[in-house]
Amino acid sequence: MINLYELTQEELTNLLAEWGEPKFRAKQIWEWLYDKRVASFESMTSLPKGLRERLEGETTLGRLSLVTEQTSSDGTVKRLYRLPDGQLIESVLMAYEDDRRTACISTQAGCAMGCVFCATGQMGFARHLSADEIFEQALLFARDLEKANDRLSNVVLMGMGEPFHNYDASLKAIRRLMDELGIGARHITVSTVGLVPQIRQFAEEGLQVKLAISLHAATDEERSELLPVNKRWKLKDLLDACRYYIETTGRRITFEWAAIAGENDTPDEAHKLGALLKGLMCHVNIIPLNPTGGFGGGPSAIEAVNEFIAILAEYGVSATVRVRRGIDIDAGCGQLKSKALKPG
Numbered sequence: 126m127i128n129l130y131e132l133t134q135e136e137l138t139n140l141l142a143e144w145g146e147p148k149f150r151a152k153q154i155w156e157w158l159y160d161k162r163v164a165s166f167e168s169m170t171s172l173p174k175g176l177r178e179r180l181e182g183e184t185t186l187g188r189l190s191l192v193t194e195q196t197s198s199d200g201t202v203k204r205l206y207r208l209p210d211g212q213l214i215e216s217v218l219m220a221y222e223d224d225r226r227t228a229c230i231s232t233q234a235g236c237a238m239g240c241v242f243c244a245t246g247q248m249g250f251a252r253h254l255s256a257d258e259i260f261e262q263a264l265l266f267a268r269d270l271e272k273a274n275d276r277l278s279n280v281v282l283m284g285m286g287e288p289f290h291n292y293d294a295s296l297k298a299i300r301r302l303m304d305e306l307g308i309g310a311r312h313i314t315v316s317t318v319g320l321v322p323q324i325r326q327f328a329e330e331g332l333q334v335k336l337a338i339s340l341h342a343a344t345d346e347e348r349s350e351l352l353p354v355n356k357r358w359k360l361k362d363l364l365d366a367c368r369y370y371i372e373t374t375g376r377r378i379t380f381e382w383a384a385i386a387g388e389n390d391t392p393d394e395a396h397k398l399g400a401l402l403k404g405l406m407c408h409v410n411i412i413p414l415n416p417t418g419g420f421g422g423g424p425s426a427i428e429a430v431n432e433f434i435a436i437l438a439e440y441g442v443s444a445t446v447r448v449r450r451g452i453d454i455d456a457g458c459g460q461l462k463s464k465a466l467k468p469g
Contacts, residue, residue: 126183126184126185127140127183127184127185128184128185128186128187128188128257129154129158129180129184129185129186130158130186130187130188130257130260130261130264131255131257134151134152134155137151137154137155138151141154144176144179146176150172150176153169153171153172154169154172154180157169157171157172158186159305159306162264162267162268162271163268164186164268165186166180166181166186167181187261187264187265188208188209188257188258188261189206189207189208189258189261189262189265190206190207190208191204191205191206192205192206192207192213193205200219200220201217201218201219201220202217202218203215203216203217204216204217204218204262204265206262208234208254208258210252212234212251212252213234214231214234214254214258214262214284214285215231215284215285216228216229216230216231216262216265216266216284217229217284218266218270224278225278225279226266226270226275226276226277226278226279227277227278227279227280227281228262228263228266228267228277228279228280228281229280229281229283229284230259230262230263230280230281230282230284231254231259231262231284231285231286232253232254232259232282232284232285232286232287232288232290232291232294232295232298233250233251233252233253233254233285233286233287233290233291234250234251234252234253234254234285234286235248235249235250235251235252235285235286236248236249236250236285236286236287236290237249237250237287237290238287238290238318238352238353238354239353240318240339240351240352240353240354241350241351241352242351242383242385242414242422253286253290253291253294254286254291254294255294256293256294256295256297256298256301257298259282259294259295259298260298260301260302260305262284263277263280263302263306263308264305264306267306277306277308278308278312279308279312279313279314280302280306280308280312280313280314281313281314281315281316281337282295282298282299282313282314282315282316283314283316283337287317287318287320288315288316288317289315289317289320289323289324289327290320292323292326295315296330299313299315299332299334309333310332310333310334311333311334311335313334313335314334314335314336314337314379315327315334315335315336315337316337316338316339316381317336317337317338317339318338318339318352318354319338319339319340319352319354319355319358319363319366320354320358321358321362321363321365321366324336324338324363324366324367324369324370325366325369325370327370328369328370328373328374329373333376335376335379336370336376336378336379337378337379337380337381337410338363338367338378338379338380338381339352339380339381339383340380340381340382340398340409341381341382341383341389342355342389342394343360343389343394343397343398343400343401344360344397345359345360347389348360360401364401364405367405367407368405371405371406371407376406377406377407377408378405378406378407378408379407379408379409379410380402380407380408380409380410381410381412382398382409382410382411382412382444383412383413383414384411384412384413384414384424384425384429384430384433385414385422385423385424385425386414386422386423386424386425386426386429388422390425390429390430390433391429391433392432392433392436394433395432395433395436395437396436398437398442399436399437399439399440399442400440402437402440402442403440403441403442404441405442407442408443408444408445409437409442409443409444409445410444410445410447411430411433411434411444411445411446411447412446412447413425413427413430413446427446430446434446
């Protein structure tokens, strides 16, 4: 079966030509897929019945199969999808009072980075997702929001996996989000644990997409304990790459900081972080740690976070607290996981 979401407009036109259909049919189908975002061939009412039946028999609208959907008390929606080879991934939709609708999508089944406080990192790595599998997660949310006279406004590549470990597919998916879903580059964020060569490569892509880096510690010793990737690229290498990114793009970087009670939320840690980031065009996004079964740390109290933010301000470093969402359904940052099938 041909997945229509995997075809470019030119490839769709060629397929229809092989079927003996006029060129304008491909344009009609493209509009049904991406402008009207219908969920079935039956809904493509401008197409002749015979063509709809052939499409139904020989093609498919996507590869993701919904296994379960959960809704949090705060309205956050988490979906578990099965991929054609049986792998499972999760995606999250967050609704905010300012009318933002943000999809958090996965780029890998599992993750190879092994960050100790992250449920996805604890489950291990199964495989990369294709660009189409990444893109389809956002498309499905966009399609359902449209049915409710709403729209998807933001996408963050912060779900399962490390986007820069799957660089080419992630970049292709980002371009499709912009071109086919109409999501503005500044409304897309890609998050990395700090893969230095890819940060430098991303700086040269010419995109206005936001970059977020998982930092979580201000010394190599502390960061290496939390994020094994730091053993390969030390903080100096990472910060050098960040400066290169800022100089090349003129864009601010966001550093993510999972605030762990009594560990990295102390005044001493705040002074270390302030000294590390002083003079850098950046913002610190503080996320009180979300609970996972494989890590014993707890979330910081708001008083500790407020003091932390005040100390960073002394160094000219801005910081805010991210609202924790979907915690009751394990849909928060670092909580996404599924059962990874062993490849091969």
